[in-house]
Amino acid sequence: MRIDCPCCGSRDIREFTYKGDALALERPDPDAGDAVWNDYVHNRDNPAGPTRELWYHEMGCAAWLVVTRDTVSHEIKAVELASAAKGDVA
């Protein structure tokens, strides 16, 4: 698999580290309640299909990326910087 890093261009997956669902960017308020926090820390949509997830270009430019990828075909549709994606969320 290869990821098209916005900084570095297309790179082998071995340069990246995976974190998981991009929902990790949407950290709840401290007092959002147990259920919200449980959802944030533990529960996942885990779709068989397109998903947004976090990768870290650890062996490259050290950017955290939001990668839109299909979990069945492994096809990658979009890659953006997590800092930029975070901007969208905020």
Place this chain on the structure above:
Amino acid sequence: MRIDGNGLIDRAKPLRFSFDGHAYDGYHGDTLASALLANDIRLVGRSFKYHRPRGIMTAGSEEPNALVTVGQGAAQDPNLRATTLELYDGLEARSQNRWPSLDWDLLALNDLAAPFFGAGFYYKTFMWPRAFWEKLYEPMIRRAAGLGALSGQANADRYEKAFAHCDLLVIGAGPAGLMAALTAARAGADVILADEDAVMGGRLNAETEEVGEEAGRDWAAGVVAELRAMDNVRLMPRTTITGAYDGGTYGALERVAMHVPNPGPAPRECFWRITARRAILAAGALERPVAFRDNDRPGIMMAGAVRAYLNRWNVAPGRSVVVFGNNDGAHRTAADLLAAGVNVAALVDARLGAATTLDVPFYAGQICGTEGRKGLEAVSIATMSGIEKVQADALAVSGGWNPSLHLACHMGGRPDWAPGIAAFVPRPGMVPGLAAAGAANGAFSTARCLAEGAGAAQAALADLGLKPGQPDIPRAEDGAYDITPLWSVPGKGRAWLDFQNDVTVKDVNLAAREAYRSVEHMKRYTTQGMAPDQGKNSNVNALAVLADATGRTIPETGTTTYRPPYVPVSIAAMGAGAQGKGFAPERFTTSHKASVAAGAPMIEAGLWYRPSYFPAPGETTWRQSCDREVGFVRGAVGICDVSTLGKIDIQGPDAGAFLDFVYTNMFSTLKVGRTRYGLMLREDGHVLDDGTTARLGENHYLMTTTTAAAGLVMRHLEFVRQGLRPDLDVQLVSVTEQWAQFAVAGPKSRELVNGLLDTPIDNEGFPFMGCGAVTLGGIDARLFRISFSGEHAYEIAVPARYGDSLFRTLKTRAEALGGGAYGMEALNVLRIEKGFITHAEIHGRTTAFDIGMQGMMSRKKDFIGKTASQRPGLMEESRERLVGLKPTGDVRQLTAGAHLFNADDPAIRENDQGYVTSVGFSPTLGHYIGLGFLKHGPERIGETIRMVDHLRGVETTCEVCNPVFFDPEGGRARG
């Protein structure tokens, strides 16, 4: 038998080789298989289960029978295909899976017991008595099974791995592949052309047909020469593409130096990772056998292989040959045999209304049986008029051709059934970016192969944004492929499908009868297709038999999954570079050489090496050294390289706010020139790491992490910075490597430090937890007054280039003060004496509450892990919580990993009270001390608890105590 002809062998270069100890002759250009056939060797192996005699069946990597072992000692290389093993002078090959010899194999008795050894028989027996499985049945089965043998010695050959990138990868250099590569290369694309053969050309080298105005193989050689001369082309002969992976990545195995007797430092094999924007699968097709009674005897061979041996290697597989087929290939084979002067004893065509113009005995019918135990002697031919026996020493069979579509299916796609050729063909788009062409795509004439190769290349060029020129496609054979499917010939006896695993038509039928009707069930129950050829010779036939047995069509029955690798890949190739020290990078501190010179055993700490202890003359155990080194620190001054701890430079206007968010405690309030211990949680509320962070300037902090978690923490901090708090203006840079840092610890540490500094320090200017810039001999350095031993201590950091020099200086000066260097063992004892934790305690399951640091969790701010750490289950008093342990019983020893129990309880799981994490003998206190986790821990200080270590046979009673064993008030560090 070698015959005349102008094949691709060099008769001017004779070679000597041996097989099972007998010497033979061959020529440069031979494979082991062609050379064996030239020497009339028919029996080359034994089958897996019934130990049936077997001979060479194919001329390619799909060979199921002719697997041999080459090499002696550590070089012993089993299961090599004689059909792809290039002959070299001195090659010594041995047959496999036979005892005592290939000719007389004791386990051939299995063949007689075959009625009891049908599909899945072992699931129904060997169950009584229970203990016999491991003791009797399984060892017996294991010894009988397996093919070749490993030497048992460590690999001593060289292997390598490499990466390659291209615009277009062309897989296979037959007519389609050559045409594709040529078309793309002429248009300027970066092309890699890979072929598993040593000589490119594919079937053109095995046939007698013409391309353009010249012999096919000459045309191929001409194209190869043109490609070789182009800068944008990389030719990779002897290279098999083994797998198609996501993102246009392909695995490939190159046989680099397996064909030379003395390769020197050249690798035996290279495993390639090829990234290609587009790929063309032009891997050709594999001929399939027909199942009929006793179709596995030596001398029975694929018809296409017979032509290859005749035309390329000038070898006749027999003196009197029967040819049997259900397509025109059989006729072509008979014609080539005649042209080579070999007697064709019969041509048998299974098609209705078949006829021939060749001057050979012709039969419209089917082969229904064979004779000849260790080599074919006769075949039985069933025709409308009855059964006729014909003497022959070779039988060429063609059941049709299966496109080599494996790679196209590696991403899980299922191929389409093409009734016209009675075969599966790749469905476009199964592997993004890969298109099939030629025989791999079901195009079975040379003309169509050339056209498809050119067409696929033009399509790829268009995708790549390159201008395709008009390809110059030479004229070639364009005969129709006329086939009538024939999978198995009905009749009694055993008809083989999977030659290697000894799976017969009966086995597939039995599986279907016993409810294993899914193709996957049938495969797994019978082991059909699971042998080294991975079903290349048998899967489609078996599928057809299963379809018939279950009353379904072939497409309804479906296929099993095609999985990488296409050909078996040695672990040494795919794991090249990792043997010995190569598995992971080694990290050396600047003091490494000096430590080794001082005799310190170096131990692994993550990727780093650190000294275990520094033995002094006369010391015979590590404990003696450790005790002495602890004494250095408690009594004088000790030196320890602490450079392996992670160091992260944190700068920016929001650096303080950032640290407040990642640590449980406050850092924005830390004064410049001060250092503070910090605790970091994961978002799930458990401890991630700890360490000290210094404030070097208003907007400048320096964080330290543990050695083990340095990378993890950096990743975490970057995530927080980029992903959670992009609002904060802060920058992170690892400076672990920039600074060599040494602990100088003990009552005489300031004396030692002041001996080095250009400007001495004192307690007021440099109090406990102070930090600042200093100079040593004019060199800028950093000094931190921090302590992991509880003593008055410093850590001094210099640019790494001076690390070696500074360590030697510190060590010498410490020795002059009655101290010296100390290693990890002493460091560990010192920290346990002080109750300081490491990852033995913060092992990922502990909370701040568990380690008694709940007070460090600020109530005034949010921080990573705060909310989750307050889950009720993580706050319960009954949790296993940190305590100190002192042995009080007769056994004055503690062991890490022991469990804790109440004094009178049996040591069973239900009574478990906790466990011991760290222990050491404290020379300071004169007894063992330990840290552990105990239910309700801190509430039980003063209680007696039982420690049980079943594994080491140690059991003792302990006093539960405060984890800080030494100087609990902390006066020594401050003084």
Place this chain on the structure above:
Amino acid sequence: MAETVADSVKLIATSPCAGLLPLSIGTMTASEEPPAALTSIAAYRGQEDALSEMLKTAHGMGWPKPGRTTGKEGARALWFGQGQALLVGPAPDPGLARHAALTDQSDAWAMVRLSGAGSQAVLARLTPLDLRRGSFKRGHTARTEIAHMMGSLTRLGEEAFLILVFRSMAATLAHDLEAAMQAVAARTRL
């Protein structure tokens, strides 16, 4: 008796690849670059333009775009990751600190030059980076994996590369380079 005279301390510098390089095999040579000041420069928010200006004024080179270098032999800026550059050669102008986090990395990296015919083939055994001349040209730089290590790779010429890995891993780099150089050289003799 302990030394107390501070100026008696004479620390001796050791380079990361001391005792490991140079190494010549076949047509290829790996050698350690002479020591140079290395400064990590990471721009603060909104300061990129001002930083680039000052870099030009003070050091005569612009802020490198991703994957590119600026400057020339002896005074170069390598793009060094998202929002980061590595200034190689000159001591950084202190004024840069107004716009960026400056971090001395002079001792943090082993700097190796690999040159001679076959160098690209050697690197193809160590890094997944696309090294083809059309993709990775002279003056291009990349942060990438080199023999399982985080590293930086820059093409200096047709068959000349600058390789940076962590100082502590210099021995691993030297070892892996040697193995790859041997294999590449041996292939030419097959």
Place this chain on the structure above:
Amino acid sequence: MRFSALKILTEGLTGNKGWKPHWRDPEPKAEYDAIVIGGGGHGLSTAYYLAKNHGLRNVAVLEKGYIGGGNVGRNTTIVRANYFLPGNSEFYSHSLKLWEGLEEDLNYNVMHSQRGLINLFHSDGQRDAFARRGNAMINQGDDAILLDRDGVREILPYLDFDNARFPIYGGLYHPRGGTARHDAVAWGYARGADQRGVDLIQNCEVTGIDIENGRVTGVQTTRGAIRAKKVGLVVAGRSSQVAAMAGMRLPIESHVLQAFVTEGLKPVIDHVISFGMGHFYISQSDKGGLVFGGDLDFYASYAQRGNLPMAEHVMEAGMALMPAIGKARVLRSWGGIMDMSPDGSPVIDATHIDGLFLNCGWCYGGFKAVPASGWCMAHLMATNTPHEHAAGFRLDRFETGRGLMDEEGTGAQHNLH
């Protein structure tokens, strides 16, 4: 039909004509007492024990493909009871005891081979962590022996003891650990369940779960609606999708784990060996193939196939640990889809919907759990109360933080367990 040596003999002598189907191929009924969704190892063993232990015979197993087609047929076949955290310890201990009687119970040879498992350690810290584990195993009543370096060398002389990047300090030896023939486990349970009246319905995909007033009433399938008051969801690998049909969002992420097998070789590895530093484990199948695996590919996937970097890493670990296997050739690789949970341990629990039960989150430890998982799941479905050996596998432990079973200590990141 009972299998025996005599049966094989008589069949062999009479042309093997008397063998009967191992299970029926029934049409689904309109209603069952209980439905198990998922015809993998866990689903089949659940159905088997529902029938055998609890007398429920009007039971169906609904399988969208073929039985045993999931992870029970794509794993590295290791059977062990070497967990150390409460909740896991008693469960896997129970499972191993069931394994030890499985062939007799099922009258099907699953080739359970207690050849011994050795977990190697490479530092003092790892040794102490393994000591904690080994002591916990003995506290549980299972077996464990702490070997030093020489002890390991004695039984595994072909490992690299002299030049390895991470030297072998010793190993935790679990003599009762071993392997089993993975497919046979599914088939044996299938045959046993079928013999007890369970309907095994293949090619029957569940497309909806019917819930009325907080109670489950049945399922919708590609072969029609089927009513049942009890439904067990036993579909590791697809848990999130099926649970979503009941409106549930699970603490599960799906990841691919690759495994590999080499060509057949004469016996060379007699044990199961696990190399802690390299995430590598290996054994040799009875047919002679070296069967081995490593870590997850690390990214969420439903693709049942892996990528090269992890495959290479596994081979590299193999070469680092046992360079004597270098010339073994990898024949086939495959990928299984793992239900990764936040603490690396599974869930066997009732849900907030009456009659709907959940069995998921096996991470990559599911194969050895097959007997006890079915045993405990059947108990839960039949009695509505958790079995004592699976009482720790609660779904709410993540929300409460109570009884987390994080054996790896890597925390709530699913792919790190």
